[in-house]
Structures are given as structure tokens and as C-alpha cells.
Amino acid sequence: MTATTLPGEADTASRRLARPQSWWQRANKATLIMAVVTLAVCAFFALSSDTFLTFANISNLATQVAPVLIVAVAMTFVITAGQIDLSVGSIIAFVSAVCAQLLVAGWDSSLVLIAGLLMGAGWGLVNGWFTAYAGIPAFIVTLATLSVIRGIALLTTQGFSVPIDSSTFFAQLGSARWLGFSSSAWIAVLIVALGLVTLHRLRFGQYVVGIGAAEESVRRAGVNVRRVKMWTLMLSGLAAGIAGILVAARLGSGSANSAQGFELTVIAAVVLGGTSLFGGRGTVVGTLIGAVLITVIANGLTLIGVSPFLTPIITGTVLLLVIWVNLRSVGIAHALRRLGVRS
Amino acid sequence: MTATTLPGEADTASRRLARPQSWWQRANKATLIMAVVTLAVCAFFALSSDTFLTFANISNLATQVAPVLIVAVAMTFVITAGQIDLSVGSIIAFVSAVCAQLLVAGWDSSLVLIAGLLMGAGWGLVNGWFTAYAGIPAFIVTLATLSVIRGIALLTTQGFSVPIDSSTFFAQLGSARWLGFSSSAWIAVLIVALGLVTLHRLRFGQYVVGIGAAEESVRRAGVNVRRVKMWTLMLSGLAAGIAGILVAARLGSGSANSAQGFELTVIAAVVLGGTSLFGGRGTVVGTLIGAVLITVIANGLTLIGVSPFLTPIITGTVLLLVIWVNLRSVGIAHALRRLGVRS
């Protein structure tokens, strides 16, 4: 009854409403702080070890972080959608072992690469189908396939670590370098970029976030939530397939013993990066930082020659500390910002 | 305006409202079906192996299921409250290793027992404090302490297992039997009973369920949700302490390398039992069934002489199958019920 709309009023109102956010508003404060903390950790290691900042070590770091990062980016989608994938380590073992066997059997490298990707995606599809269409919680499904997939890999290899002929293209993938960085590192960069675009720029990403927040609401919006959920798990399977190929290529052998406990490292990286385990919030940049942080800690502690007995203790403590600082510092960031505005 | 309440009307209405539910209404259908499936699995093994139903084997089974079950009951509370505890395996290793060392150092068994319980509860308290009061997600906290706790255990033992003198009361706890069942089994029974009462009859249990469903609502109801959350994690730590003592007593040694991956088995048992990983729904009876099912599968497959390579494959497949049947069968149960009513 008092809606006396002047001409153009709605227009200015709408312009005000859609005003793009400033860089600071858009930035995820927690991720920013996390980046700062990671830099601080790096600075500490750089001061304590001469080798840490050498190009050789940085290149090493990039290679070492690659498999974790690749799977963690995909896992970011899985966790953001409120699911989880515990089978990634087993898929890596499976793909690396079977690829090596196929190479031994005389398959061409390119075929084996394709087979590796298909196997990864295939296992992901199995996980996804049981989760999305049979309605079994992803935790259970992937816990079961974790055991099944590694079991099959063990069965086929009988415990042998299957060597990969270093003259094959497959093996060279492990040692190929470009601008001083390994192929693994470049692939990881590519996948992070793809992950960023997919989560923040594609409908799929919107639905993944939405499903994590309120699956039923997304379903009622007419989205095929089952397909989206299946896709997330397929992506993590595919990523594990890629990681399996890279691990095998780098080691020059495929083994069913690879990547045990890998899932926990990956999930740690994702959650450390600020993605909520209950779904609905996820960031690929955070995952990148989380994966780098975990790898840097392992690398740095070795470089400064810490006893292997102390390594897990220090790693755990640092993780806890980092998250703690991070949580506190959303407040700190606002306080700083307010100071900045005032001055 | 049409509220023409006749005298006594409210009374009959209230009696109708509070009418106790029938046994069938109260029963958790999923748990019932799960019990039926577990019985079916047992029947299968009983038919395939003469030994399965011997008293010796059943007594074995009871001993084998005990540590998993003890921790799983506590984990039911943790998961129902929407938390998780990944550090239970490490706590078991820690308690078993340190208890053995204390015994070697000449402490009296009773003191060591108390120390073991305190250590378990103490680590649980650490987990709980960081989760409830520092606000760090339980997954991260316990992932970090998982690494720290086992690290400390490894450090103190230098990775070697510490023998326990079999003449101590502590060691005898491992071999003590009553009515043919081991002390572990009886303790597990006791803890299941305590768990049942606590979850379904105490306020604490109500709050645990409520916090899992809607933490903020419980907080607004004036409940100290932080304390409740801390308690759940302390309970799982304590349970892990008990399990650690029993494992050490049974093995006659304490090792920092025991119970690796134990957390996954425990969580599998809990989730298999129908407790929701997202919190808000939990059943101790379901957990009991889940733990028994997992143990029976391992035991049965050994008895019927399945190849060890096939064991993980079969185990995973059976788990998936069981859950699948279970999900379908809530519908089946209703259908059966309806048939039953009609006939």
C-alpha cells in the first residue's frame, strides 16, 4: 500500500543490489590467513635449511605434492557435496599395478594411459552408482570398495612390484620435465585450474555446493542430484586414476602396496583448506594451500634433519596449530581491516 | 473461537497422545533387518563349516569382537553427536605401549590399569577440548592427534614391542575366563549395556542425539553443548584406553604399532549399525550388530578356508550387499507388516 515506485527507482535499486563485491569482500578470509600461515611455515624452513629454497628442492616439492593435490582437488568436490571417498588410495594402487602389468603384457603406452584413466573413472562410477542410485552412504560404499579394489590389485600382482620398462613413453612421463618442473607438477597445475573453473564457474559446481548445503532443496529445484553426486565420485576416481599413473611412472614400477592411508592425507589437505566436511562450503584454492602445507612440512622436517620419530608428532602439532590460528584469525582479519579503514 | 473444550476432553486427548508405542512401532526397522541379515550370514557359515558353531569358536568370536565393540559403542555417541574420532587406534597403541613400559618399570598392575584408563580419557579430553572449546572440527583434531599420539608411543618404545610379564595381574586379565568367555568379552557386554542406558535413558544421550540433529537448537535450549561434545570424545578416548589395556593384556605385550587402521573398522561397525555419519541418529544395538557382523565375516571366511587374497574382496562385497539389502528392506518390512495385518 505504500509501494509508490518512482520511475527508475527500481533501476537504481537493482544496480545497488547487484553491485559487484570488492576484492576484499569476495576473498575467503580463512583461505587468505591460511596462505599467510603457509608462507610463514615456508619462511621458517627457508631460514632453518639452506636447501629448502633451492630450485632443485622446489621442483621436488612440486612433484611430491602433485598426486595428493590432483586427488585433493577432486575430493574437494566430493566433500563439498557432502560425500566422501575413502577408496582413492586403493584406486591408485589398482591403476598403478594394472598399468604396469599391461605394459609388461606388451600394450602400447598410449593405450595403457587410456586404460588407466578408464579404470580410475570406472571405479569412481561404481562408487558413484552405489552412493547416488542405491542410496548407500558414500562412507560405507567407499570403505567397502577400498577393501575390494586393493584386494583385486593384490590378487593380480601376488605381491610383486611390477617393473615398468624405462624406455616406454609411460615411464618417461615420470621423468619428463618442462621448465625444470616434472610432468606431474604441470598436470597438477592444470587440474587445479580446471577445478577452480568447474567449482566456481560451471553449473556443476553450483549444484555441488548446493547439494552439500541442502540436497533436498537442489532436488526440488529440478536438478538431477543423483547424477551430480555420481559425477563427483567419478571425478575423484578419475583423479585417483591419474595419480596412479603418475605414481607408477615416477617409481618405474606398479605395486598393489602403493598409497596406503593416502585417503587420509588427501582429506586432511581438503579440510585444512577450509572445505567443510558436512558439505556446502568448499574452495579449491584452500585445497591447494592445504596440500602444499602438508607436503612442505614433510619436506622441511626432513631437510632440517628431524628424527623420524619426532616427525609425526611435529606434523600433527603444526596442523593443529595452523588450524587454530586460522580459526582465531577470521576475527583478527576483521580487526585488521577495521584498523585499516580507520587509519 | 471454536475451542469448546468439554470437561475431561483434554484428559482423554492427552491419554491418546501419550499412548505408549507398541513394540513394533518402537523397534528400529533397519536394525531389525540388520539383525536378520547377520543371522543369515551366521547361518551360512554354520552350514559351511562344522567349527563355526562350536563353543570354542563362539568364545573366540566374543573375544575378537570385544575391542572393536567397546570402542564402537563409544564411537556411536561421537558420531551421533555429529563428531568423529580418528585417533582411537593411536590411543590403543599408546595405552598398550605405555602400560607395558610401566609394568616393566615395576608399577603395580592395579596402578597401571588406572593409568591406562586415565591416559585414554586424557587423550580423549585433549581431542574434546580442541573440538568443543577451540572449535576445530573433530575430524581435523583427531587426524592430528592420530599422528601425534602414535608418534609419542613410537618415540618412547623406539618402535619395539614391550613384553608384559605373564605373571602379572595385568597379563592374567588377558587370559582370565568366566563361564568360558574371556574377560574382554564380559567387559564388552558391560559396556554395551552401559551404552544402551546412557544413550536411551540419560539426559546425556538425549543431548547427544539433539546435538547431532541441530546443535544450535540444543544450545538455545540452555544445554552446555560444548561440555556434551567434549564428553563424547572423552568417552571414545576412555573406551580406546580400555581396548588398549585389553589388547596389551591379550597379546602379552604393548606395541606402538598395534591397532593401525582400527578407526576405520570401528567407524564401519557403527555406520553399518545404522548410525548416521551426519549425526542425529544412533543406535547402540545397531553398533553391536555391526561389530559382530564384521568379526563374523572375518572369522567365517577363515574357517571355510577362503584364499587370503579373496578375503578383502569378499568382505567388501558382503558389506556392500548387506547394507543394500538393509536399505531396500525397510520397504520390505512395511510390506510384510501390511500383509501380516491383513491376513
Added chain:
Amino acid sequence: MTDETGDLLVELRGITKSYGPVQSLRGVDLTLRRGEVLGLVGDNGAGKSTLMKVLAGAVQHDGGEIRVHGRPVSFASPADAQGEKIGIVYQDLALCDTLDVASNLFLGREPHRGPFVDKRKMHEQAAQILADLHVKVSSTHQEIGTLSGGQRQTVAIARAVSFAPDVLILDEPTAALAVAEVESVLRLITDVASRGVGVILITHRLQDLFRVCDRITVMYEGESVDDVPIGELDIEKLVALITRSEPQQGVA
């Protein structure tokens, strides 16, 4: 405003739905014509929301028939109902708390350029729609979870309307709205109805029904018990129909 001879948009016959032992719908009939505003009333727990969820495909009914545009349909999912151009504002709103206002508004049909969501366009269009509806939010970038109850509800209404549906279902759309916003929504209803859309309005604000409805369907304990043109009713009679008692003198 309405077109009494308009063709039948929606026809529900004998819809039943049980949740385990609870029988929420025991046989409901309902019809909706093009350009008509139908008021659906009933006591708390009468089954109104359940019925609307069935019509929107969010819930599958056990028995009975749904006809849209005269054709029998069966909705396996909300997407199917959307395909028949049925739009709905759910009583619980069905929003995603961690997505921003614009994303919620366009959930499921984001404007896109090639494979990419066109975020700028999405926010601009969202701002336009919200400004048109006089929705009071400060930015289309705000997360839905941080909005006030009324703000959330207006976003949900904006969402349903912007689908340009043939059938618009509003399940207590004004429950949390302030006076001016209620007026906007009522105006909106007559607006869309005059463009030929069939509207089903569920509300407990009976006086609103008299301002926009053409016909009232009354539900009681899971059944449709009355179907009366608005002209034959006054507020006391309506209350009596809802509570299944004789009309009384005192009026709320």
C-alpha cells in the same frame, strides 16, 4: 479477473499418501482453471503441504490421479513437474543456505554463456527481479543463510515467479512478511492470474483469501471436504468450514 470458462489446468482425483503408519492424504480432489486463484485452506496438519508437494513432484503419492492440461501425468521428480510448468513456493522455502541470493534465485536454470555460468548476468537479473518485487535485501551476493525470515521468503517467492509457470503454488507465502510485502505478493497474485496463470494459494490469513481468490477448497484430516466459490462465503462461514463446526457469532 478470472475466466470461469477457462480450460482445466490441473485436476487431482483421489490422491492418497501415507508415511509409514501416518496417513497424510486420504483421497483429495482438486481442480484448477487457467487464470483462477484457488484458495486451499485447512487446519494445521490437514495435509495441504503434502498435497502440494505431490503436485510439485517433490513427493510421490500412493494412489489417485493427477491430470495437467487434461493429460494424466506422473511426476517422478520435481524436474518433471517443472517440465509441466508448475512452480511452487514451499512452506519450508527449499533454499540452499550457503549459496548467495542470486544463485538461489536461479538454481537449476542459471544463465550461461557457453559452458560457463554468466555470474554478472545472473546477479544483474536477480537484482532486477528483486527490485521489481521490492524485496529488501542489501546485496545479491549475500548468503541466504544470513537473511531474515521475511527476506528468505521473498527470495523464494521471487524464485518461483521468475520461472513464469502456468501453475503457481504458494504454500503460506506471506507467513513471515511485513505488511507492505504482503500487499506486493497479493498484487503479484492477481497480476499473474490475469495473465492466465492458475494460482493455488495456501494461507491461514483468511482475509487475504477474500481479496484474491475465486474459489476455496477446504481440506480436513487428509481429505478435501468442500469446494466453494468465494462469493458464497464470508469469514465466519469459512472458519466453520475449516474447523468443521457451526458458524458462530464472534469473529477473530
Added chain:
Amino acid sequence: MTDETGDLLVELRGITKSYGPVQSLRGVDLTLRRGEVLGLVGDNGAGKSTLMKVLAGAVQHDGGEIRVHGRPVSFASPADAQGEKIGIVYQDLALCDTLDVASNLFLGREPHRGPFVDKRKMHEQAAQILADLHVKVSSTHQEIGTLSGGQRQTVAIARAVSFAPDVLILDEPTAALAVAEVESVLRLITDVASRGVGVILITHRLQDLFRVCDRITVMYEGESVDDVPIGELDIEKLVALITRSEPQQGVA
């Protein structure tokens, strides 16, 4: 019905609250006397619910002072506010979906016998309370998550009332209720007020305010802008106060 000379139950002075960049409350004053029914009105997003969360201890304010019974208090948690006998029905109800009706009703103060929750007594008492309030649910064993919107709301009201608070805050308690239930709630409000309880009623149904309130406080964009005895108002004036415009002729 009210006692104008009654002692001051609640006094809020200059309450402010920001969520990051959003300033929800910019300085709100409010007073409530014993036995008084205070209407709190304002546009959507005006900050009414936020203010009530502050008063109920669910949210901590940034600045300003809260006095209860004349003593300055600071609520670190809802438990503290309950300690001062402040009861509230939240706009979002704050129920636990997987608990049953009786458990929700008694959450935080379950009847117990020794260390055990006395489930039978709990269900009996719950049934009594619900029957007294004419709440239409089929069983106290039903899970809250499966109730209809109106049923949930009545349970939340029953919950707040059964605390026997000194201060009762009702944040849009009748939004989802059917006519008869609204009447019950209004009757309930006058009832408890006559027993000396101070009631704060937030609602967008302005006509209800005139039936039960003694005084109206108006909020606008995070500030309290008016505080007027009900006698000085009619519905047009009230609408004008809420929307900050001149009173007009046409009435909703």
C-alpha cells in the same frame, strides 16, 4: 489487563550488533514491564529477531546494556538468559528434527528419576501440555521432523510456555497457525500476562496486536524509532510507523 505501574522487567539500552560488514542493530532501546504485552514491529530485516536473540542469550551483542529486574546482566549463553527466566519462541523454532515431540518439549529440563530420564512421565506431561494448548499432533512419540509447519510451531510455543518464564518472547508465533490455533495463542498471551509475565510479541498480523498489546515498539533498519501506547494507534497509523511514511487512506 496490564499493570502500568508494574516494575521494569527488561530494559535494553543502545544495543548494537554487527555481522561482519552487515550492521543488524544500530542502537535499540526497549523496555518491558511486568504483566505487559509489548508488540515489536518493523519491516522485514529490521532487526527484530536479532534483538530477541540477544535478549535470549543466543547471540552476543557488541554494545549497549541489558538490564533485567533492574540489574545489568550479560548473557554468555542461552542458559544464562533462562536463568533470568526469559523464555522464547524463535522464529526458526529451534527444534531438533530427529527427536520426538516430548523430548523436544522438555529438551534441557527432562523430568528424571535419579539419573534416568523418566520417559513415561515426560510423555504424559507433554501430552497434558499439548492437550491443554489444543495442539493437533497424533502422538508425543512422533518425530518433530515429520510434523507440519503449524504443528511444529505449536510445539515450540508449548515448549516456551511450559518453562513458566517471567519474560516470554514470541517471534512470529502464529505465522504458520490456522485460525483456531491463533486464537488459542492470543488467549494464552493475555492469560500469562494477567499472571504478571511480560510478553514481547513480534508479528506481522497487525490486527492481532490490537487485540492483545498494551504498547508497540517500532523498529526500522536496526533502530528503535517509536514507542507508542496502543491506545494512540489505529491500523493505518501503525502501518505508517512501520514503513516510515505518512498514513494513507486505503487499508489492507
Added chain:
Amino acid sequence: ACDSSSPAESGSASDDGSSNASSLPEPSMQPEGCETTDELEIGLVTINLQALFFNQINEAAQAMADEYGVDLQIISGENDSVTQANAINTLVADGVDAIIVAAIDTEGIKPAIRAADEAGVPVVAVDAIVEDPAVDTQVGTANAEGGAQIGELLLEESGGEGEVGIVGALNSTIQLERQRGFEEAVTEGGMTIGTVVDGRNIQENAQTAAENLLTGNPDLQYLYATGEPALIGLAAAVRSQAAQDRVTVVGWDLAEPVVDGLEEGWIAGVVQQNTFEFGYQAMAAAIDLACGNPVQEEYPVDTQIVTPENYEDYLYYLEG
């Protein structure tokens, strides 16, 4: 008690062994056996199925069991001592005639073994030495001694000076023993122990750890790996860091990627346990125990040191 030839010969017998149809080397001893061997049931509880090492023990045991018609039930301990204890209890309940066990935790296995002994089931310990009267027969070598042997070899290479980096597995008692024996030998010989890293018994973890070890210690000359995954990971790390020219590596357990290193000479020596003999002798002892025949208390199986000179003689271990 048996018609055993000297166990040391078995290594040189490899050439005939690999031409054998089953591709397994010939056993160096056979059980005396009895009439009822084809009714016997024997359980074998191993550590895990992921290492070639244990699978070869299993293979050999299975081959001999097949030959005598014995029903062999193999159970994986999945790296968990409780699982092993459970397995032994279950086997006893099942009424097997003998149990062979490769213990994860040489202390923690004792109560289960004692229970088996009380139930009248004879127990053979293979690989890891379990010092308990309930064990009827021990088959295997002391891991600490093997570590010392390879330490001696490294001392020869280094001339008794320099620093050794170690890639270990802290979660394996056996490998910790190997590490301890090695450390004692080389420090006595004048070398020092440098950085120790934990490969967690997983190849790519070992690789990452070894890479960090190599980068962090650019002057490091000598390296030691305590098990198969550690050695494979270490070898991959040496290649990826192109450190073949500056390092000398010793370790445990022959594997295909290791052979290249031996060929190129930067792997100076590998301790290879005679896994097949472990399997055969354990099985033979188990059968004899089940038959009630007398057996020796110990069957020492010599460890073999594979070097760039003799590695070709040992390649039969890698034929799957």
C-alpha cells in the same frame, strides 16, 4: 631328521630351479611325513600379502603342501598383531594340525602361540624369531644379523668412514631390527648414522622421504634401506635426483627396480633371504610335527648377499 642338503646350496641350485615347471626352486629338504599327510590341515598366518617376501614363503609352502596333499589355509595378518592373534585362535578352534606363523610382533604373538600349544597344536615360527618354549621349530634368520652382514659389506665399500642415511619403516618391528643390527655394525666400523627417514613401508612414501633425504644432504654418500618398499622407493629417488654417481646404496630384498641399480653398480649389496627355503622348511617341519615326527628346534636359513657380481644368480626370485 630329514634328508636335507646344506641350505647354502640352494642358491646355486637356482638354474635348475628356474627350468622347473612350477618355476620354483627345488626344496632343499623334504618332510619325513606319514600315512595320513593327505588328511592334514595346516594353517599359515603371514604378515601381509603386499610384500613379495611373504608371498614367496606362501608359494613355497603351498607347493610343498600340494605335493603331500596337505590342506593349507593361509591367513593374512594385515600388518596387525591382533588380527594375527585372532587368526591363530580361529585356526586352533578349527582344529588344524599345525600352525606356521610369521609374527608381526614377536612378543605379542606369544599368548596366542601358547594357547595353541596348550590345545596341542604345534607351532612353527618362520622369518621372525619368537623366543618361547611353545614354539616347536624356528625357521629363519635373525634380522639383526642380516643387517650387520650388509653393514660389514658397506664398511668394505666405504673403508670405514662416512655418513649413512637410512630409509626405514618405523611401523615394522622386523625392519627396526634390521636397522638396529646395521647401525651397530657400521658405527662400530667407524661410520656415522646421518638422517633417518620413515618410508612407512610404502613405496612412494619411501620415494618422497628418500628424495627429501637426498636433497637435504647433498654430500651424503651412503644409503641403507631396510625393506623392499623402502629399497624400491630409494632406488626411484636416486634416479629422480640423478644421484647414481654420488651414492652407494645397500638394502634388503631383491626386486626388479633394484636389479638395474645392481647392474649399474650403485647398489652395492642387497640382503636376500631365501624366502622359498623359508616356506619349504617351515612346511616340512609343520608336516613332521603334525605327523609326530621329531624335528630340529631350529632350521637356520642362510641369508644371501646379492652383489653386482653375483646378482644374476638370484634373478629366479623375480620370476612370478
